[in-house]
Every structure is written in structure tokens, then in C-alpha cells.
Amino acid sequence: MDVRPSPRRHGRSVVAALALGATAVLALAGCSSPGGSGGTEEQTLTVWFPGTNPDEQKLVNDTLVPRFEEETGAQVEVTFVDWGDISTKLNSAFAAGTAPDVFGHGPAAAADFVANDRILNLDDDVANLSDDDREDLAAALPGGQVDGSQYLIPLSLQGYLVMYDAEAFAAAGLDPDDPPSTWEEIRDAAETLTERDGSGAITRSGLLLPSQALARQQSFLTLLAGEGGTLLDEAGSEATFASDEGVDALDFFAGLYSGDDAVSTGLGEDYLNAPAAQQPLVLGTAAMTVQSSSGMEKILEAAPDKDLRVMPALAFGDNDPAAFGGAGPGLMINSDTDHADLAWEFITYMLSPDVGTEYTEGIGAVPVRASAAESDYAKNSPVISMFLSQTDRFVANPNVVGWTQVRDALDSSIEQALNGTPARDALESAATETDEILEANG
Structure with a gap:
């Protein structure tokens, strides 16, 4: 399959690492620091989540996003879109030039977005994660790949x-x-x-x-x-x-x-x-x-x-x-965004160990990190612990x-x-x- 390369990001700056409070502990390269060049204080990030799960909406809107805004100084505008409408509304938004900076979808949709140059290639960002992080996420990341390159970051396993x-x-x-x-x-x-x-x-x-x-x-x-x-x-x-x-x-x-x-x-x-x-x-x-x-x-x-x-x-x-099974819904970055650094910062915040477990526990999903097996969420749930033990046996639809x-x-x-x-x-x-x-x- 011929997949065209994604455009370069706009205004990309490089720093050695980013720490997002006590909860987001991913070591990253390729992200703007909140107070440095390309700082996030005056930026507004638009994010669309697929689905209208009331528990997810409350957790994201009332807890996770406000915490991210406090830690970064950025503003995040979140919209939840019904699964039955997400593809149609995204296509309309792309045609009108109003697509969100970050949007979620199922992994099976990623290849079509890649073919139409809609989303950024995240290989460099993933490569800059620590070895421990990549190993911890090994069951999830392949589900967001198209032709071996990373385009979607799963937020849960299914x-x-x-x-x-x-x-x-x-x-x-x-x-x-x-x-x-x-x-x-x-x-x-x-x-x-x-x-x-x-x-x-x-x-x-x-x-x-x-x-x-x-x-x-x-x-x-x-x-x-x-x-x-x-x-x-x-x-x-x-x-x-x-x-x-x-x-x-x-x-x-x-x-x-x-x-x-x-x-x-x-x-x-x-x-x-x-x-x-x-x-x-x-x-x-x-x-x-x-x-x-x-x-x-x-x-x-x-x-x-x-x-x-x-x-x-x-x-x-x-x-x-x-x-x-395999990777569940995840987040992608619009190739036309002017806030690529902030977009990646938001994704890694959602992917961080504490926030990721808090998010999946809030929606009753399987965490993307293998280390979540040691969390109270998994230890107290025979269902989640069983699903985590079976991640290497899950087979996903092809991207x-x-x-x-x-x-x-x-x-x-x-x-x-x-x-x-x-x-x-x-x-x-x-x-x-x-x-x-x-x-x-x-």
C-alpha cells in the first residue's frame, strides 16, 4: 500500500524532557516546555473524543482536562461526538478547515486518515519515549500503526x-x-x-x-x-x-x-x-x-x-x-494543526501511568500499560486483571x-x-x- 508521508509539524521546538506534575512522568523529547519557547500559556487546543459515555465526559471535563490546563497554562476545548457521527463530522470539518487539533477514533480508521494526509506521523515522538515507556506500552502501540509507522496513540485496550x-x-x-x-x-x-x-x-x-x-x-x-x-x-x-x-x-x-x-x-x-x-x-x-x-x-x-x-x-x-481485541480508541494529531507540540503534550499526559489508569478505571476499560497490572484498579478487579493477562492473545482488525x-x-x-x-x-x-x-x- 502506498502511504504518503505526513507534512512536517508547524513551529516544532526541541527540549530534553517534560514533566507534567506528579501524574505525567513520561520522559519526552520533541515537546515544547510550558514556560519556554513556544510556551503553551496562550494556546487553545481543540480536542474531539469519540462517544458520549457520561462517565467519560464527566471525568475528562471535570478532572483530567482542568488538571492539564493548570499544569500547562493552556486552554483545552473538548467536544464529545457520537460514534455514529464522528467520521462524517470529521470529514466535514476537514473539508471546511475547522478540524480539531487532536481527535479520537478507532484504530481501524487510521489508515484512511493517513492515505488522505489528515494526521501526523508520530514515529519520532514515540522513539523519544524512554525504553521503559515503550516496553510498558508494547501491547498497545502496534494497534495505532499503519505500514509500521505510528499515527494513533491508543488510550485503552479492548x-x-x-x-x-x-x-x-x-x-x-x-x-x-x-x-x-x-x-x-x-x-x-x-x-x-x-x-x-x-x-x-x-x-x-x-x-x-x-x-x-x-x-x-x-x-x-x-x-x-x-x-x-x-x-x-x-x-x-x-x-x-x-x-x-x-x-x-x-x-x-x-x-x-x-x-x-x-x-x-x-x-x-x-x-x-x-x-x-x-x-x-x-x-x-x-x-x-x-x-x-x-x-x-x-x-x-x-x-x-x-x-x-x-x-x-x-x-x-x-x-x-x-x-x-487489541488497541482501543486512541488519539491522532491533525496534520494542519498549529499546536503540534501542545497536542503531543496532551496525548502524553493522557498516556502517563497515573492519568492513564485513572482514565481507564473511570470508563471501565483495560489500561494500555502492562505495569497497570500492579495498580489497585487491576488488583481489585478480576475482570481487568484477566484481560491484562491476555493482551498478547488479542488479535485486532487490520489497519x-x-x-x-x-x-x-x-x-x-x-x-x-x-x-x-x-x-x-x-x-x-x-x-x-x-x-x-x-x-x-x-
């Missing part, structure tokens, strides 16, 4: 693991202290855990995987990676998911919902985003569900009397365990130009397979469309 009802396991004669470690074993357990009424209709699903739009593509990737398969080739130019591994993964997914031995009900329903009190594990309408870390935390709050636990990532057979189009094409074909189309036919159709999209964007 992923999906299986949460299960230990009491349901015990009642069904299964050992909750020795849960399944492969997808074959989890399928067997799901058959034992599934309950039906007199007509044969499922009243408690043994296992639920997200099967609604877009989330089903992430479920497929979890299964595909567990089979040892991949979505694209190493060059990111050709689909590889229409493989035997892909067919087996999709057949497994579809088989959960179909046939006399189905173990799941509610195909296409969005249980992931249901209120915590309405989650299948809370209601007892499922014994195992795939969930995000934040979803699990909310479920535990809603059902404090239930014995709910988290499994590590799973595999098929002797393959390496894997699950969808290639045109990925969102590829994802949508694959998602549509997965939907067809879940509703009866043979898995190989569905995947081969999606692969043909994928190759055309990648070639057009190459």
Missing part, C-alpha cells in the same frame, strides 16, 4: 472474553474451577448448560456470541484466530479468510444457533449493549456469554450475588489461544486503507452464513469483494 455463571456450571455437573480451554470443550459444555421448555425452545442459552451487525465480524475473527487463520495476507492486499480455517470457524459460529443441537437463541439480538440488569447472565437466560471488559464490570455491579467468572482466551485444538468497506462486506456475508448460506460460499463472495476494495485503495 477485547472480548467469555464470562460464565459458576453456579450454573456446578448445577449442571461441570467444574466451575476447571472451565473449558478450547472451543470444542466450550461447545460440549454449552450443550450441557442449554435448557429448553416442553416445546424444545431454548430458555437458557448455553453460550452466546455477539451476532448483531459489525459485532458478528469480531466474533468471527475470534473464532478464525482460534483456528489459526487470518483475515488478510501479510501485505494487507489480499483476503485470506475464505480458507479452511475460516470455513470451520464460520460453521462453528452458525452451528451455535441452528439445528436440533443449537445452544444459542436470539440470533442478531444486541445483548452486548443491553442495560446491565437486562444482560442474559444477570437474567439467567444464558450460562456463558462473550463480553467486553466494561460490559463485564457492569454485569458484576448489577448482579453482586452471582458467582460470575472470566475465562482466558480459547483455541480450537492445539492452536494458540486468541480473541478479538489498511478501505478496511471499513472490507469489514462491512465481510459482516454482510457472515450474516448470510448465520442464516443458512453455506459458509464457504459466503466467505468466497466476501473475499472477492474484499480483493476488489483493497486493489481500488492500494
